[in-house]
Amino acid sequence: MASTGPDHPTRDAGFGIYLHWPFCAAKCPYCDFNSHVRHAGVDEPRFLAAFRAEIAHNATRTPGRTVTSIFLGGGTPSLMQPATVAGLLDAVAAHWTVAPDAEVTLEANPSSVEAGRFHGYRAAGVNRVSLGVQALDDASLRTLGRLHDAAQALEAIELAQSAFARTSFDLIYARPGQTPALWRAELGAALARAAEHLSLYQLTIEPGTPFHGLAAAGKLVTPDDEVGRALYDVTQDLCAKAGMPAYEISNHARPGAESRHNLLYWRYGEYAGIGPGAHGRLVTPSARIGTVTERSPEAWLARVERAGHGVVETETLTAADQADEFLVMGLRLREGIDPERYAALKGRALNGNRIGMLIGDGLLERLPGGRIAATARGAPVLNALVAELAA
Numbered sequence: 001m002a003s004t005g006p007d008h009p010t011r012d013a014g015f016g017i018y019l020h021w022p023f024c025a026a027k028c029p030y031c032d033f034n035s036h037v038r039h040a041g042v043d044e045p046r047f048l049a050a051f052r053a054e055i056a057h058n059a060t061r062t063p064g065r066t067v068t069s070i071f072l073g074g075g076t077p078s079l080m081q082p083a084t085v086a087g088l089l090d091a092v093a094a095h096w097t098v099a100p101d102a103e104v105t106l107e108a109n110p111s112s113v114e115a116g117r118f119h120g121y122r123a124a125g126v127n128r129v130s131l132g133v134q135a136l137d138d139a140s141l142r143t144l145g146r147l148h149d150a151a152q153a154l155e156a157i158e159l160a161q162s163a164f165a166r167t168s169f170d171l172i173y174a175r176p177g178q179t180p181a182l183w184r185a186e187l188g189a190a191l192a193r194a195a196e197h198l199s200l201y202q203l204t205i206e207p208g209t210p211f212h213g214l215a216a217a218g219k220l221v222t223p224d225d226e227v228g229r230a231l232y233d234v235t236q237d238l239c240a241k242a243g244m245p246a247y248e249i250s251n252h253a254r255p256g257a258e259s260r261h262n263l264l265y266w267r268y269g270e271y272a273g274i275g276p277g278a279h280g281r282l283v284t285p286s287a288r289i290g291t292v293t294e295r296s297p298e299a300w301l302a303r304v305e306r307a308g309h310g311v312v313e314t315e316t317l318t319a320a321d322q323a324d325e326f327l328v329m330g331l332r333l334r335e336g337i338d339p340e341r342y343a344a345l346k347g348r349a350l351n352g353n354r355i356g357m358l359i360g361d362g363l364l365e366r367l368p369g370g371r372i373a374a375t376a377r378g379a380p381v382l383n384a385l386v387a388e389l390a391a
C-alpha cells in the first residue's frame with residue numbers, strides 16, 4: 001500500500017482551509033449548493049464561535065501545517081459582517097502558521113456588497129474576491145432568479161477591482177435561448193472587464209431544484225448538446241485570444257493568476273473543510289481521510305456546540321480510492337497529471353496501451369516532461385476518459 005506519511009505526494013500541493021457560510025438572501029432556482037435563506041436573521045456571533053471550535057478541532061488533526069490558501073465559500077459569505085470574517089481568519093491564524101503569501105478568497109454576491117464591506121474584508125485579511133455575476137443581461141438575470149441586474153453586477157466588479165488586487169467573477173452559460181453569437185458578445189464584454197480570472201460554468205440542471213421541475217415539464221429549455229458544444233468552443237476560443245486560457249474545465253486565468261485554492265483541490269492537496277456541509281481531505285500519520293460535516297446549518301451548530309465539531313462522516317481512503325480521486329481531479333486541469341504520482345498512489349502504472357489509444361483518438365495528449373492531459377476534444381467528455389483510463 002502507498003505511504004501516507006508526511007512526505008506523501010498529496011502534501012505537495014499545499015494546505016488549504018475551506019470555510020462554508022451556508023446562507024443566502026434568496027435561493028436561486030438552479031442552485032443545489034448547501035445554501036439557505038433565514039428571514040429571521042442569522043446569529044453571526046454564535047456561528048462564529050462554532051466555526052472557531054471546528055477550526056480548533058481540525059488543527060488538532062493537522063499539527064504543524066502551513067496554510068497556503070483559505071477560501072470563504074457559500075452560500076453567500078459576503079452576507080457576513082467584516083468582523084465575523086476577521087474572527088474566522090484570526091482563528092485560522094491562531095492555530096496554524098499562515099504563509100505570508102497565502103491566498104484568501106471570499107465569494108461575494110453583487111447584491112450584497114458595498115464599498116464599506118469590501119474595505120472591511122480587506123482589513124480582515126481577505127486578498128481576493130470572487131463575484132457571482134452569472135450573466136450580463138437583465139432578462140437572463142431575472143430568469144436565473146438573481147437579486148441584481150447587469151448594471152449592479154458591473155458596479156460590483158468595479159468595486160471589487162478597486163478594493164482587491166486579485167478578483168474573479170462567475171458567469172453561467174448555456175442558458176435558455178442563448179446562441180453562440182449572443183454568448184460571444186456577452187463573453188467579450190466580460191473579458192473586457194475581467195482583471196485576471198473568470199469562472200465560466202455551463203448551466204447544469206440539478207435534480208431537486210426548481211429548474212429541474214421546469215425542465216421536466218418542458219417549461220425551461222436549455223441549449224441541446226450540439227449548441228452546448230458550440231458555446232463551449234466559443235468560450236475556449238475567446239478566452240484564449242484574450243490571454244485568459246482555461247487552466248481547468250471551467251476556470252480561466254492569465255498565466256500566474258490561477259486560483260491557488262482551486263488548484264489545491266485539483267492537484268489533490270490537503271484541505272480542511274469547516275462549516276455546515278463542508279468536505280475535507282486530511283493526511284493523518286496513518287491514512288488520507290475524507291471528512292464531511294452535518295449539512296443543516298442549525299443541526300451543525302448544535303452538534304459543534306455539543307461535540308466540538310460537526311463531522312458526521314470520516315472515511316479512510318484506500319490507495320486505490322486516492323489514485324482514482326487524483327485522476328478525476330487532475331484531468332480537469334490543462335496541466336494534466338503526473339502518471340508517476342498516480343502509480344505511486346495506486347501501486348501500479350496506468351495502462352500504456354489505453355493511453356496510446358486515447359492519444360490516437362485525439363482525446364489525450366502527452367505533455368513535455370511526461371504529464372498526460374485531456375485535449376480540447378477530450379475535456380468535454382472527461383468522465384468517459386477517466387472511466388477508460390481507470391478501468
Ligand SMILES: C[S@@+](CC[C@H](N)C(=O)[O-])C[C@H]1O[C@@H](n2cnc3c(N)ncnc32)[C@H](O)[C@@H]1O
Nearest residue numbers: 030031074075076108109132170201202203204
Ligand atoms: C456558491 S456559488 C457562489 C457565489 C454566490 N453565492 C453567488 O451566487 O453570487 C458558486 C457558483 O456556482 C455556479 N453555479 C451554481 N449553480 C450552478 C448550476 N446549476 N449550473 C452552473 N453553475 C452553477 C454559479 O456561477 C455560482 O456563482
Ligand code: SF4
Nearest residue numbers: 024027028031035075
Ligand atoms: S447561486 Fe449563490 S446566491 Fe444563489 S442560491 Fe446558490 S449560493 Fe446562494
